[in-house]
Amino acid sequence: MNAFQDSASSGREPAPDPALQILIVGGGIAAQSAAEALRERTTDAVITMVCEEPRLPWDRVSLSHLLIDGGEAEELQLRPSTWYEDHDVTVRTGVRVEALDTAFRTATLSDGTTLTWDRCILATGSDALMPPIPGIEQEGVVAFRSPEDCEAIQAAADGGRPAAVIGGGLLGLEAARGIAARGAKVTVVHLMDRLMERQLDANAAALLAPAMEELDVEVLLSKSTTQITGARGRVTGLEFADGTSLEADLVVMAIGIKSRTDLAKAAGLEVERGIVVDDRLQTSAPGVYAVGECAQHRGMVYGIVAPIHDQTQVAADAVLDDPAARYDGSILSAKLKIMGVDLVSIGAAEGSGATVENREERSYRKLIVENGKLVGAVLMGDIKGHELLLDKVRTAHEVDDALALLAEASQASAADLPDTAQVCNCNGVCKGEIVQAIQDHDLGSTAEVVARTRAGAGCGTCKPLVKEILLDVRGGKVDENTYLCACLKQTREECASAIREGGLESVSEVAAACGTGRECGGCNPALAYLVSEVNGNRHREERHARYINDRVHGNIQKDGTFSVVPRMKGGKTTADELRRIADAADKYDIQTIKVTGGQRIDLLGVKKEDLPAIWEDLGMASGMAYAKSVRTVKTCVGSDHCRFGLDDSMGTGIELEGMLEGLYTPAKVKLGVTGCPRNCAEAYIKDIGLVAIEGGWEVYVGGAGGTEVRKGDLLCTVATKDEAISAAITFLQYYRETADYKERTYTYMENRGLEAIQAVVFDEEEGAALRERFHLAQAAAIQDPWLERRKPVVANQFSELDTDAPVYGLAPVAGDDVVAAQHAEPTMAAASDQLAITYSEPATDPTTGSTDR
Amino acid sequence: MIPAEIAAAATDLASAGWLKVGTVHDIPELEGRRTTIDGHKVAVFRLLDGFAAIDAECPHKRGPLQDGLVADGCVTCPLHDRRIDLETGDVIGHEGEGVAVHEVHVVGDDLWVRLATAVV
Ligand SMILES: Cc1cc2nc3c(=O)[nH]c(=O)nc-3n(C[C@H](O)[C@H](O)[C@H](O)COP(=O)(O)OP(=O)(O)OC[C@H]3O[C@@H](n4cnc5c(N)ncnc54)[C@H](O)[C@@H]3O)c2cc1C
Ligand code: HEM
Ligand code: SF4
Ligand code: FES
Numbered sequence: 010m011n012a013f014q015d016s017a018s019s020g021r022e023p024a025p026d027p028a029l030q031i032l033i034v035g036g037g038i039a040a041q042s043a044a045e046a047l048r049e050r051t052t053d054a055v056i057t058m059v060c061e062e063p064r065l066p067w068d069r070v071s072l073s074h075l076l077i078d079g080g081e082a083e084e085l086q087l088r089p090s091t092w093y094e095d096h097d098v099t100v101r102t103g104v105r106v107e108a109l110d111t112a113f114r115t116a117t118l119s120d121g122t123t124l125t126w127d128r129c130i131l132a133t134g135s136d137a138l139m140p141p142i143p144g145i146e147q148e149g150v151v152a153f154r155s156p157e158d159c160e161a162i163q164a165a166a167d168g169g170r171p172a173a174v175i176g177g178g179l180l181g182l183e184a185a186r187g188i189a190a191r192g193a194k195v196t197v198v199h200l201m202d203r204l205m206e207r208q209l210d211a212n213a214a215a216l217l218a219p220a221m222e223e224l225d226v227e228v229l230l231s232k233s234t235t236q237i238t239g240a241r242g243r244v245t246g247l248e249f250a251d252g253t254s255l256e257a258d259l260v261v262m263a264i265g266i267k268s269r270t271d272l273a274k275a276a277g278l279e280v281e282r283g284i285v286v287d288d289r290l291q292t293s294a295p296g297v298y299a300v301g302e303c304a305q306h307r308g309m310v311y312g313i314v315a316p317i318h319d320q321t322q323v324a325a326d327a328v329l330d331d332p333a334a335r336y337d338g339s340i341l342s343a344k345l346k347i348m349g350v351d352l353v354s355i356g357a358a359e360g361s362g363a364t365v366e367n368r369e370e371r372s373y374r375k376l377i378v379e380n381g382k383l384v385g386a387v388l389m390g391d392i393k394g395h396e397l398l399l400d401k402v403r404t405a406h407e408v409d410d411a412l413a414l415l416a417e418a419s420q421a422s423a424a425d426l427p428d429t430a431q432v433c434n435c436n437g438v439c440k441g442e443i444v445q446a447i448q449d450h451d452l453g454s455t456a457e458v459v460a461r462t463r464a465g466a467g468c469g470t471c472k473p474l475v476k477e478i479l480l481d482v483r484g485g486k487v488d489e490n491t492y493l494c495a496c497l498k499q500t501r502e503e504c505a506s507a508i509r510e511g512g513l514e515s516v517s518e519v520a521a522a523c524g525t526g527r528e529c530g531g532c533n534p535a536l537a538y539l540v541s542e543v544n545g546n547r548h549r550e551e552r553h554a555r556y557i558n559d560r561v562h563g564n565i566q567k568d569g570t571f572s573v574v575p576r577m578k579g580g581k582t583t584a585d586e587l588r589r590i591a592d593a594a595d596k597y598d599i600q601t602i603k604v605t606g607g608q609r610i611d612l613l614g615v616k617k618e619d620l621p622a623i624w625e626d627l628g629m630a631s632g633m634a635y636a637k638s639v640r641t642v643k644t645c646v647g648s649d650h651c652r653f654g655l656d657d658s659m660g661t662g663i664e665l666e667g668m669l670e671g672l673y674t675p676a677k678v679k680l681g682v683t684g685c686p687r688n689c690a691e692a693y694i695k696d697i698g699l700v701a702i703e704g705g706w707e708v709y710v711g712g713a714g715g716t717e718v719r720k721g722d723l724l725c726t727v728a729t730k731d732e733a734i735s736a737a738i739t740f741l742q743y744y745r746e747t748a749d750y751k752e753r754t755y756t757y758m759e760n761r762g763l764e765a766i767q768a769v770v771f772d773e774e775e776g777a778a779l780r781e782r783f784h785l786a787q788a789a790a791i792q793d794p795w796l797e798r799r800k801p802v803v804a805n806q807f808s809e810l811d812t813d814a815p816v817y818g819l820a821p822v823a824g825d826d827v828v829a830a831q832h833a834e835p836t837m838a839a840a841s842d843q844l845a846i847t848y849s850e851p852a853t854d855p856t857t858g859s860t861d862r
Numbered sequence: 863m864i865p866a867e868i869a870a871a872a873t874d875l876a877s878a879g880w881l882k883v884g885t886v887h888d889i890p891e892l893e894g895r896r897t898t899i900d901g902h903k904v905a906v907f908r909l910l911d912g913f914a915a916i917d918a919e920c921p922h923k924r925g926p927l928q929d930g931l932v933a934d935g936c937v938t939c940p941l942h943d944r945r946i947d948l949e950t951g952d953v954i955g956h957e958g959e960g961v962a963v964h965e966v967h968v969v970g971d972d973l974w975v976r977l978a979t980a981v982v
Contacts, residue, residue, distance in 0.1 A: 063956055063959065064955070064956060081942045081943070083943070090954055090955040100957075101957060102955075102958065103958040104957075530936065531938070533931060553891060553892030553893050553932060554931075557930070558940075560893075565929065567923065567941060569924075569925065569926040803890045805889075805890075806890075808888075809895050809928065810883050810888055810906065810973075811896060811897045
C-alpha cells in the first residue's frame with residue numbers, strides 16, 4: 010500500500026488503519042447507489058455487496074418494459090458487469106444475508122460463509138404488500154415487483170382472459186396499462202373514490218380516469234375487495250363489499266409496499282414500519298445504516314427512487330465519518346410513465362394556489378402555495394416545466410404571483426433551469442452535474458452524457474431534456490454519433506470510413522482495424538451489416554459474425570426450432586403456392602401455421618436440419634422475416650377490384666417488393682402500398698408507405714405501428730407511380746447508408762429531421778448517386794438466401810454432429826423453375842452469378858470453414 | 863500421425879470414456895454444433911485456437927447454445943443473450959449459474975469428447 014510507504018518515509022504519521030470493510034446488504038437501486046456514493050468518496054474501503062436476487066442490480070423502475078416488450082431483467086442492468094471489476098466492488102449475487110451480529114460485526118450468509126464488516130448498510134428494500142384478503146393465496150394472484158411477477162402476468166395476459174389490478178396508484182396504473190398493451194381486458198379496482206389520491210387532487214384525478222379508459226383500462230372506484238374467489242385453487246374473480254363482483258383470471262396486487270425488516274429486527278435493531286434511522290441514516294445500532302425502501306426516516310418510508318439517491322449521498326458521508334452528514338428528508342415527486350398520459354405530481358397536492366385548466370386539450374396545471382411559499386404542483390396533460398417547479402418546491406421558493414409562475418414554467422427551456430434543478434429523478438442527477446460533465450469531458454452526444462452522468466438511464470423520460478441541455482451547452486453543436494460498440498470505441502461513420510479507405514471486406518478485418526484488441530462479439534452482427542453495406546454486398550461473408558437467424562435463414566423460436574416464412578410479394582399468392590405450403594406443413598409436422606401481419610404465412614416449429622428440405626419442397630423464396638432487412642410490402646387490393654381504388658396498389662407493391670427483395674437494412678423495414686387514403690394497407694404507419702391519391706401518389710417515411718405508433722412523415726407528393734418508387738428507394742438507400750444499426754426509420758426520422766433528409770434525397774446529384782449505389786447493392790444481394798440449400802456457405806451449415814442430416818448443395822432438384830424464373834427478372838441481371846459474387850465457392854479446404862476465395 | 867497411431871490412440875481413448883463425435887471439418891470456425899453423449903446434449907465449438915465443449919442447454923431457458931455467437935472466449939445464447947464462458951462454464955453476471963464444461967481432444971482429424979465427471 011502506498012500510504013504505508015509514505016508514512017514510513019516521512020516517519021511522521023502512524024501506520025494507517027487497515028482498509029475499512031463495508032458490507033452492503035441488498036442489490037437494488039439503493040444498494041447500487043450506496044456503492045457508487047462510497048466509491049466517489051474513497052478508493053480504499055473494501056466494499057462488498059450481497060444480493061439475494063440471482064442477478065446484478067437492475068432498474069426496477071423500468072419493470073413495465075419487461076411486461077410490455079418482454080425481454081430480460083439483465084437488459085435493465087444498472088451497470089455493466091465490468092463496472093464492478095473496474096470499481097473494485099465485490100458483488101455476491103444469489104446469496105442472502107441470513108443474520109447480522111452487531112456486537113461482533115459479522116454477517117452470516119445463506120451459502121454458509123461469514124463476513125466481517127466495520128460498517129454495514131442495509132438496503133433490503135421491500136416486498137409488495139399482500140393484505141390478508143380471503144383467497145389471496147390462490148394461484149393467479151401476483152404482485153408487480155419482480156421479473157418473475159412479469160412472467161406470470163404475461164403468461165396470464167397472453168391467454169386473453171380478463172385481469173384485475175387492485176390498487177389505483179402509480180404502480181397499479183402502470184401494471185394495468187402493461188396488461189392492456191398485451192391485449193387482455195383489464196380493470197383497475199380502487200378503494201378510494203379517485204385514482205392516485207395521494208398525489209392528485211380531485212380535478213386532476215377526474216381527468217386521469219377517462220385517459221386510462223382510452224388506453225383500454227377500465228376503472229372501478231370506491232370498491233373494497235372482500236374476497237378473491239376461486240375454483241380448484243385458481244382465482245376466478247373478486248367480490249366487493251357492496252355486493253358486486255368482477256370476473257378475473259389474474260389478480261395483480263398493487264396497493265403498496267412492505268419494508269423488508271426481518272433481518273434488522275432479528276439483529277435487534279429498532280424497527281417500526283421500516284428500519285428506523287436518524288438524520289445520519291444510522292440505525293439504532295452504531296455502524297449500521299439503512300437506505301432505500303427499507304428505511305424509515307422521521308416517520309417516512311419512501312417508495313420512489315429520488316429519495317434513495319439523497320439518502321445514499323448522506324449515508325456515504327456518515328459511513329466515512331463526515332460530521333456534517335445530515336439528511337432532512339426528500340420532496341416527493343411522481344411522474345406517471347404511461348405513454349399518452351402525461352402526469353407529474355410534486356410535493357403537496359391539496360391546497361390553494363393557482364390553477365390553469367384547458368378542457369379541450371385536457372390539461373390541468375396547479376400550483377399549491379402555503380404561507381407564500383411553493384409547496385406543491387400537479388401537472389396533467391401538459392407537464393412542461395416540471396423540473397423547474399420541482400426545484401422551486403425543493404427550495405421553498407417565495408411566490409407572489411402563482412399564475413405568473415405557472416406561465417413561466419410552461420415557457421421554460423433547458424437554458425432557464427437553475428443548476429440545482431433535478432433532471433433525472435431516477436438517478437438523482439441535477440442540471441449542474443450534467444453541464445459540468447459535458448464541459449469537463451467534452452461530451453458531444455446524448456448517449457455519452459447518459460453513459461457518464463446516468464441521467465436518462467432509468468425510465469428514460471428525461472432524455473429529451475438531457476439532449477436539450479446538451480444542445481444548449483454546446484451551442485447547438487451536437488453530434489449524435491454514438492460508438493458502434495464499447496469494444497470498438499469508434500462510431501459507425503468512423504468504422505465505415507475505415508472500411509472504405511482500407512478496402513476492408515470482412516468483419517475480422519474491421520475488428521482488427523477498429524478494435525481495441527478485444528472483440529466482444531456483441532457488435533459482430535452490426536459490423537457484418539456495415540461491411541456488406543459499404544462494399545455494396547461485395548464483401549467476404551463470415552458466417553460466425555451473424556446471428557443464427559442469418560446463418561440458417563430462419564427465425565429461432567423459444568424451443569430452438571425455426572420458423573419459415575416464404576416471400577409472398579404484396580401479400581398476393583396462388584392456389585399452387587398454397588397447395589405446396591399445405592403439403593409442406595403436413596410433411597414436416599408444422600406445429601402452427603399462422604398468417605402474419607405482413608400478409609404472408611408463417612410455418613412454425615421446423616428443425617434446423619429440415620430447413621433446406623422444406624425450402625426445396627416449398628419452391629418459394631425466403632421472406633427474410635428473420636433478418637434486419639426489407640421484410641414485406643403490404644398492399645390492399647386497390648384499383649383492380651376495389652370501388653374506391655385510385656391506382657394499382659397491388660401491382661405497385663409487388664413491383665416495389667421485387668426491387669427491394671434480399672436487401673439487408675440497419676433494422677427491419679416494412680412497407681405498405683395503399684390504393685387510396687382509406688389506408689387499408691396501413692401505409693401511413695409503415696417505414697415506407699405509398700398512398701395513391703387523386704392524380705398521383707404520396708410517399709410517407711418513418712411510420713411505426715409497434716410499441717410506438719407514429720404516422721410517417723410526408724416525404725413527397727408525386728404524379729406517377731414510378732416517381733413514387735424512385736423516391737422510396739432513394740430514401741431507403743440513404744437510410745441504409747446512414748442509420749445506426751438497429752435504428753428503426755421512426756427514430757431515424759426523429760433524430761435527423763424530415764427537411765434534412767429531403768435535402769439529400771431530392772438533391773439531383775446526391776439522389777442519383779444514392780440510386781446508383783442502391784442498384785449496385787441490389788444487383789449483388791442474394792435475392793433468395795434459401796438457395797443456399799443448393800450451395801451452402803459451409804457444407805454442414807444445417808446439420809448437428811448428432812444428426813445424419815443429408816448434405817445439401819449437390820445437384821439442383823425439383824422446384825428449379827421457380828429459381829429460374831426469378832433469375833430471369835430484369836432487375837436481377839447480375840443474379841445468375843450472384844452466388845459467385847457475394848459468396849465465394851465453398852472453401853476447397855473445409856477445415857477453415859471460412860469462405861476465403 | 864499415421865493411421866496406425868490414430869487407430870491405437872482411438873482404442874486408448876475409447877477405453878478411457880471418450881467418444882468420437884465427428885471430425886474437425888464438421889464445425890466451421892467460431893461456430894458450434896450439438897452432439898449427444900449418453901443422452902446428454904453437448905455443444906462443441908471451434909475456436910480460433912482449438913475446441914471447447916459445454917452443455918448444449920442454456921441454464922436460463924434451455925436455449926440451444928451451439929447456435930450462439932462465439933467471441934472473446936464466450937458464447938452468447940441465441941435466445942436471451944446470456945454470455946457463457948467457454949472455459950469455466952460460468953454465466954457472466956449470474957454468479958451460481960453455469961453449465962458443465964466437457965473435455966475435447968483432437969486426434970488426427972477426429973474430434974473426441976468426454977463428459978465432465980460431474981455429469982457422468
Ligand atoms: C413497477 C414499478 C414501477 C416503479 N416506478 C417508479 C417510478 O416511476 N419512479 C420512482 O421513483 N420509483 C418507481 N418505483 C419504485 C422504485 O423501483 C423503488 O423505490 C426502488 O427500486 C427501491 O429500491 P431499493 O433498493 O430500496 O429496494 P429493492 O429494489 O427492493 O431492492 C432490495 C434488494 O435487496 C435484496 N435483499 C433483501 N433482503 C436481503 C438480504 N437479507 N440479503 C441479501 N439481499 C437482500 C432484494 O432481493 C432486492 O434485490 C417503481 C417500482 C415498481 C415495482
Ligand atoms: C424478436 C422480436 C420479434 C419477432 C420474432 C417478430 C416477428 C414478426 C413476424 C414474423 C412478423 C410477420 C412479418 C412478416 O410477414 O414478414 C411480424 C410482424 C409485425 N411485427 Fe414483429 N417481431 C418482433 C418484434 C416486433 C417489435 C419489437 C415490434 C414493434 C416495435 C413488432 C411489430 C410488428 C408489426 C406491427 C407487425 C405487422 C407488420 C405488418 O402488418 O406489416 N414486432 N413480426
Ligand atoms: S385503401 Fe382504398 S383502394 Fe385500397 S382497399 Fe382500401 S378503400 Fe380500396
Ligand atoms: S435461454 Fe439462454 S439466455 Fe435465455
